[in-house]
Amino acid sequence: MTAAALFQSILASLPEIVVVTGACILLILGQLVRKGQQQFLVWASIAVVLIAALGTLMLAGEVRPAYSGMFVADRFAVFFKVVFYLVTVLTFLLSRKYAEIEGIGSSEYYVLLLLALSGMMIMASATDLLSIYVGLELMVLCTYVLTGFLRQQRRSNEAALKYVILGGVSTGIFLYGVSLIYGLTGTTQLDGMAAAVTGDPLDPGLLLAVVFIVAGLVFKVGAVPFHMWVPDVYEGAPTTITAFMSVGPKAAGFAVILRVFLNPLVAASNVWIIVAVIAAVTMALGSFVALVQDNFKRLLAYSSIAHAGFAMFGVAAGGADGAASVMLYLLIYAFMNLGIFGIVIMMRNGDFSGEVIEDYAGLAKSHRGLALLMLLYLFSLAGIPPTAGFFAKFYVLVALVERGFVMLAVIAVLLSAVAAYFYIRIVMVIYMREPEGVFDPALTPAVAATLAFTAAGTIGIGLFPAWFLGLAQHAAIGG
């Protein structure tokens, strides 16, 4: 590799380098920060992310392939990275007070989040199965540890262990698929694979390899049949980490899925049928099981499974519109889901766990503003206009119908009608019950800012979707 090529590669991956370097510095600085000064860590972490974001936006102008075709900084990656930055910064803002209440505010917490961010960024930019693997592992290893961060609590430990074991198996399956691909085509580069296949694209060996890779990736987004870990991990993990995982790593998983599926090799093999089935079953399972949940975090876990299913429909639709619809969906989902999680996180204060739905009975009576925000997020998650959640679903349906998959669209909307039930049930609890206790939410300025920002996104994208839609379409076309 010549010096010029090396320089180009470093330039293309500058944001990732910033994040990793920042994480390492914070790891050392963290040991020097005295107790009670942890505020500094939060702001330093946010600063790292913002510097990386600045770098990403400055480099966004052109396509920059790097590291001999293993990595690319293109608009597609930029879009996802912006989502990741957003998610990470909001998680930091939500974490400050919560970490104090739960006693988990050590520097490692923030460092691991930053490293997870770098893993997600690599996933979004990876164009080689092996670099995908590197990003994936970096991300999930950090989330394993973060899941178990409430180390005094049994269910946090249990969740972490479960996550590690199942995650390890799925990674193994993924790697096996990669090795099959390499054996059949002699390359692991996404672009090279299609060119290397001379024979029938429906070769059983290739199909098997693709199915294995899909299985490995589907695990990360929590789609059926690899969803078992989601409810337990979401319930056991610190709520801030649950919020992060429900949006960030999921979006990263979809970034890779889209990259792999936009690949001509995969597009040629009728894999969309598998994806469509996965999407339908995932959505059905998430929606129906969520109906009977009493724990707020578990409910949101199943809701996130259902949303993954809906986004999967966009993948099944394929094409530029399909990809753009998934991307827009993830962006909007980030806003509304972090919003609702923000409230759950905030309610955790003193003896109040805020984890049981019944705990929220009558919230509207004493906290009108909060109740109204929850109403907004919940109706957005249910996909009722004029919120952003509606437009997200609408665009996926447009992509499906455009490709002639009307039946899939019908299945999708029927299942989202089922899903609407459990969201409006929470609205019912908030508005139509009498309060049983006194609410004391830990409303810090940082949390308030997060809620204001997510609410603005949830209603703003719903009313003026044009610009965001253009962004997603632009990014999906690639280049």
Add this chain to the structure above:
Amino acid sequence: MTIPLLSLIVFTPAVGAAALMFVRNDDVVRWMALGVTVLDFMLCIAMLGGFDTSTHEMQFTETRPWVPALGITYTLGIDGISAPFVFLTALLGWISVLASWVAIDRKVKEFMVSLLAMQALMLGVFCALDLFLFYVFWEAMLIPMYLIIGVWGGDGRVYAAFKFFLYTLAGSLMFLIGVIVLYFHGGETFDIRTLMAQDLPLRVQSWLFFAFLIAFAVKVPMVPVHTWLPDAHVQAPTAGSIILAAVLLKMGAYGFLRFSLPMLPEATVHYSTLMLVLSAVAIVYGGLLALAQDDLKKLVAYSSISHMGLVTLGIFTLNLRGLEGGILQMFNHGVTTGALFLSVGLIYERTHTRSIADYGGLMKAAPVYTAFLALFTLSSMALPGTNSFVGELLVLSGAFAANLAVGAAAVLGALLGAAYLLGMYRKVALGPASIGVRFKIRDVNAREMAAILPLAVFVLWIGLYPKPFLEIIDASVKHLLAQVHGKGGAQ
């Protein structure tokens, strides 16, 4: 057009709702809500003043790009079919506020915000000329209505709110798929006027017809998807019942008029007999159910099913008299049933019972109230001289022209109507005073009079001199018929 009059009409209540959120005093909230709705009503009168009855073209149109990448625009406009309902909605807006003046005594601010939001969205539905915009208004109504029923309703409110929400949502989502399919078949546009000009293959039309039918039938509601209505009506607060009966139910029928007939003419003609039969079933079945009710609100609710059956019957006769009668009857039903729910609400505030068996001899206790009740009861059973007589006569003559058996069923429905309405009136107003009204009951006061009198005026005005109302819809209905039969072939 320099002043975007329709945008003003649609968004005045929305702005009012937003402003109300910052008000603390309940009385100020009430007066502000009343002020906003009255202002909106006056804007509507200004709109009708400038309305040109000689053309079927959309008037007061305004267009702005919204999501250009998907061909979505913000387009508003009204014609003779939507104008009466914009007016009706605005009229019932301030009547609903008056009806909730003392009936809503907790969370007044939230209630008025929901009511005004509802008002804005309903007006939006009737004004929208872009399918996507229409759908946004249509579906967003679920949120405030869900709250109005669920928070301020009766004892079974939660169940009723859920039922209302899920029925309507399931129906609307099918409509959404239909809209998207139409979008791709109609040249990637959501513009309603462009889509009306498309000539779709019959197969596509048939699918779309049924997709739309599910959504509209739930809203109307037609048998067998009517079961949400009695629950929602009985549990909703008075203002909620008025809005539901007077405006929401019209939206299903409006959907048929605005989308099914002009956009899917061949399918409409093809399935018109099916629709006629469904309507006839609703008329008779709703009437029979109403006959068996002891709850005043339930009785009016089931009578709504029967009367809305008459509306859809009129629409699907696909002839001039039937259609004009159907549309006039939509307006009449809004006025009359709105007034009946208001009357029931007024008496419920005094006695806290809705059971017909608890009443009797009300005429002696509250003569003015009873006189109004008599007028609205007679209007509901379409006595000559009242508004419904004109509409029902037109529908019946259209129905007999279209299908003899269905016409006969409609007449049977009218007979049933006389039976249950007169029976109700006899038990409530006449005879000896019963336990329920043993105590002295206050007659209507000035506020209640202000709410109920305008509706009585419309009952008699349309009954005695319907010409101005028929003139407004005439040109548009004729054009609609030309659209249906022009493309759908001779009947």
